[in-house]
Amino acid sequence: MKIGIPRALGYYNYYPFWFGFFGSLGIEIVLSDKTTKKLVSDGSALVVSETCLPVKIYMGHVLNLLEKKGVDIIYSPSIQSIDHKIYNCSKLRGLPDLVRNVVKKDFLLIEPTLDKSEKNQGLYQYLYESVAPLGITDKKAIKKASKVGWAYQNNFTGMTRDGMHPIEAMETAIKGKVIIKSRKNNYPINIAVLAHGYNLYDNHVSMNIFKKLENLGVKAHVSESLSTEQMNEGLKVLNTNLYWANELEISGAAGSFMTNKNIDGILTLTAFGCGPDSLMVERITRYAKRLQKPLLNLTVDEHTGEAGFITRIEAFTDMLYRKKRANIVQNLNKQIKIDSDRQEVVYSRDTIVKV
Amino acid sequence: MKISFPHMGNLAIGVSGALRVLSAEVVEPPYTSKRTLSLGAKYSPEAICLPYKLVLGNYIEAIEAGAEAVLMIDSPGTCRLGQYSNIARTALTDLGYNNVEFVNFDLYKGKLLEIYSGFKHVTGNGNPLDLIYAVRVGILRIKTADKFDKLLQYYRAREVEIGSADKRYNKAMSLLDRALTVKECNEALELGTESISGVEIDSKKQVLHVDITGEIYVVLDKFSNMGIEKELGSLGVQVHRQINLSDWIDRSLYPSILRFSESHDEKTRRFAREFIKRDIGGDAVESIGDAAIAASSEITDGIVHLLPFTCMPEIIAQNILPNVRKEKDVPVLSLVMDEYTGRAGFVTRLEAFVDLIKRRKTTKHLLQV
Numbered sequence: 001m002k003i004g005i006p007r008a009l010g011y012y013n014y015y016p017f018w019f020g021f022f023g024s025l026g027i028e029i030v031l032s033d034k035t036t037k038k039l040v041s042d043g044s045a046l047v048v049s050e051t052c053l054p055v056k057i058y059m060g061h062v063l064n065l066l067e068k069k070g071v072d073i074i075y076s077p078s079i080q081s082i083d084h085k086i087y088n089c090s091k092l093r094g095l096p097d098l099v100r101n102v103v104k105k106d107f108l109l110i111e112p113t114l115d116k117s118e119k120n121q122g123l124y125q126y127l128y129e130s131v132a133p134l135g136i137t138d139k140k141a142i143k144k145a146s147k148v149g150w151a152y153q154n155n156f157t158g159m160t161r162d163g164m165h166p167i168e169a170m171e172t173a174i175k176g177k178v179i180i181k182s183r184k185n186n187y188p189i190n191i192a193v194l195a196h197g198y199n200l201y202d203n204h205v206s207m208n209i210f211k212k213l214e215n216l217g218v219k220a221h222v223s224e225s226l227s228t229e230q231m232n233e234g235l236k237v238l239n240t241n242l243y244w245a246n247e248l249e250i251s252g253a254a255g256s257f258m259t260n261k262n263i264d265g266i267l268t269l270t271a272f273g274c275g276p277d278s279l280m281v282e283r284i285t286r287y288a289k290r291l292q293k294p295l296l297n298l299t300v301d302e303h304t305g306e307a308g309f310i311t312r313i314e315a316f317t318d319m320l321y322r323k324k325r326a327n328i329v330q331n332l333n334k335q336i337k338i339d340s341d342r343q344e345v346v347y348s349r350d351t352i353v354k355v
Numbered sequence: 356m357k358i359s360f361p362h363m364g365n366l367a368i369g370v371s372g373a374l375r376v377l378s379a380e381v382v383e384p385p386y387t388s389k390r391t392l393s394l395g396a397k398y399s400p401e402a403i404c405l406p407y408k409l410v411l412g413n414y415i416e417a418i419e420a421g422a423e424a425v426l427m428i429d430s431p432g433t434c435r436l437g438q439y440s441n442i443a444r445t446a447l448t449d450l451g452y453n454n455v456e457f458v459n460f461d462l463y464k465g466k467l468l469e470i471y472s473g474f475k476h477v478t479g480n481g482n483p484l485d486l487i488y489a490v491r492v493g494i495l496r497i498k499t500a501d502k503f504d505k506l507l508q509y510y511r512a513r514e515v516e517i518g519s520a521d522k523r524y525n526k527a528m529s530l531l532d533r534a535l536t537v538k539e540c541n542e543a544l545e546l547g548t549e550s551i552s553g554v555e556i557d558s559k560k561q562v563l564h565v566d567i568t569g570e571i572y573v574v575l576d577k578f579s580n581m582g583i584e585k586e587l588g589s590l591g592v593q594v595h596r597q598i599n600l601s602d603w604i605d606r607s608l609y610p611s612i613l614r615f616s617e618s619h620d621e622k623t624r625r626f627a628r629e630f631i632k633r634d635i636g637g638d639a640v641e642s643i644g645d646a647a648i649a650a651s652s653e654i655t656d657g658i659v660h661l662l663p664f665t666c667m668p669e670i671i672a673q674n675i676l677p678n679v680r681k682e683k684d685v686p687v688l689s690l691v692m693d694e695y696t697g698r699a700g701f702v703t704r705l706e707a708f709v710d711l712i713k714r715r716k717t718t719k720h721l722l723q724v
Contacts, residue, residue, distance in 0.1 A: 047674050048670065048674055048689075050665065050673065051670055051674065052670075080633065087636060090434055090635045090636045090637055090639065090667035090670075090671060091635075091667055091670065091671060093635040093636060094631065094633065094639065094668075096632075097632055097635070097671065097675070098671055098675070101631075101674060101675045101678050102674055239445075243438055272402070273665045274402065275402075275404075275665060275666075275667040276435075278400045278401070278403045278435075279400065279403065279435060279438050279442055281400065282403070282442060283442065285400075286445055286449055
């Protein structure tokens with residue numbers, strides 16, 4: 001039995017779990033190809049133009065599975081809420097409904113619903129709905145499979161917390177391995193890159209942002225390396241409560257990074273027309289001003305050009321370098337003044353100001 | 356304490372009525388205008404929906420007009436609406452309005468209790484009987500205004516002298532504005548109905564029937580939908596609108612045990628099931644259900660779907676509506692509203708749509724004969 005999972009949206013957060021869960025039940029997973037320009041435009045053709053980029057891409061992946069991969073079962077879950085009254089964005093809540101209405105092909109759509117605000121729509125019901133259409137209704141086997149799923153997911157989370165790039169961590173976790181490396185590279189500039197996983201780790205959307213930052217000598221920090229407690233603390237910094245299901249990875253992480261002295265600047269990457277992000281970024285912008293943290297907000301859609309994207313990142317990094325240098329010089333000047341008051345100049349400026 | 360609140364359709368009539376019954380000082384913000392919009396847009400995030408920009412503009416203008424407290428609503432699990440008060444408070448604080456009090460109706464905590472404590476706080480009157488009476492008058496005023504709206508929709512499409520129905524409607528509304536007891540409200544309803552019904556009409560005129568649905572704020576607010584009802588009325592179209600505040604109040608304030616018949620809300624859900632299986636927040640399910648209900652009715656000639664730009668639930672509805680159109684064989688026009696919508700382009704689209712449904716009706720009629 002083969003089911004198709006689009007390499008988009010939830011894939012970037014939950015794939016290790018799905019891999020373990022379905023694998024344990026003897027179901028083979030077929031993934032769609034990586035995002036390409038054609039895939040995006042195929043997906044965009046299905047939905048109205050106001051729809052946000054990630055959803056357009058999702059539709060492209062569904063088409064790719066049906067047309068290229070020869071799958072006729074699509075797994076498209078609806079994550080309504082992850083906690084009591086903590087809802088997801090409408091577009092993610094209605095994702096299977098959208099697929100059913102716009103993809104006019106003959107296929108079986110598996111559309112489980114996870115809704116923690118309702119009494120009978122918890123995780124096990126969700127998992128039951130995930131496999132019941134395939135004829136698996138043994139609740140014990142499902143429970144056992146979910147444990148296997150969690151083992152993979154926890155390995156994945158462990159590695160990302162340690163600082164491994166999530167895509168690399170995902171590949172390692174799927175092989176059933178856990179690798180904890182020591183990372184002692186020193187970078188002159190540290191930037192927190194905040195975005196939803198499906199924007200950040202889809203190289204077509206984020207235009208290889210990690211590589212670009214690496215080339216500029218910048219260490220990128222992501223929300224996956226933070227613990228839930230740290231992100232909850234971050235929400236308090238921004239003086240807000242959890243409202244969206246995926247708010248921790250943006251607002252929570254922003255709050256946590258903003259109070260971290262080692263982080264020189266914050267970069268947010270949002271898809272054009274994203275509802276939750278418009279509010280989160282607004283709050284982050286206002287608090288970044290209050291806490292005096294440099295912030296760059298990048299918005300992407302299917303027409304974003306790479307040149308403009310790079311220029312902005314370069315300008316931002318240049319600014320951070322300059323700020324850091326100025327800070328060091330200022331501190332040195334202070335130091336020299338104190339020292340000259342004591343009439344003993346200890347060091348010359350030129351040898352130390354090297355960033 | 357001078358109290359103010361944002362506009363949304365006939366909401367102001369009800370809220371200011373209830374507050375005035377309690378003899379509180381009310382500062383009604385000037386009705387939403389271009390200035391409100393540009394003020395709101397200036398201090399809002401770029402990609403947020405139009406209603407927030409207008410609500411924020413209302414708050415700013417109200418505070419400029421001397422309001423000392425503003426009413427806000429927190430409502431759970433809908434869409435960005437639930438965050439309006441939170442984000443508006445940050446924006447207003449950053450603007451330097453520090454001594455304004457924000458009175459929150461937190462619907463997370465329970466509806467009736469929150470309304471009670473909120474009103475008690477702003478008016479200083481803690482007598483529950485007074486408050487219940489005030490809320491009752493407020494609701495009655497909204498319901499009366501909605502009844503006038505409905506009459507206006509009928510008479511505007513058929514009036515002989517253009518503008519005469521609107522004139523009488525305005526008179527009826529100013530009558531209602533003075534009504535502060537249940538008795539006065541009922542009198543205003545009677546007099547207003549009589550007055551609007553007196554409009555000279557062309558009873559033989561072939562009118563078209565268009566159903567308006569979509570996101571509740573832009574459907575109700577005359578400024579943000581560019582007076583679509585008036586525009587359609589002048590083209591000889593009778594507008595039907597199932598979304599109104601009376602219905603919203605019935606749905607959200609009264610406990611469901613006290614309802615006996617199927618409410619409009621439940622009916623929309625039943626009709627929408629065919630197209631959308633789960634609730635996705637906002638008014639998406641209602642929009643689809645409304646369209647499906649209207650499409651099943653014999654008299655409906657077309658459906659106009661209104662939504663603010665970047666509205667999350669309505670984008671899903673907009674994606675699904677073509678299927679309703681195909682399955683039920685009814686024309687649907689989706690119109691996206693934002694601060695850059697130009698009037699000329701908007702009217703042209705409406706005219707083209709009306710032309711289309713007119714021709715469709717004639718062809719259908721000829722085929723039947």
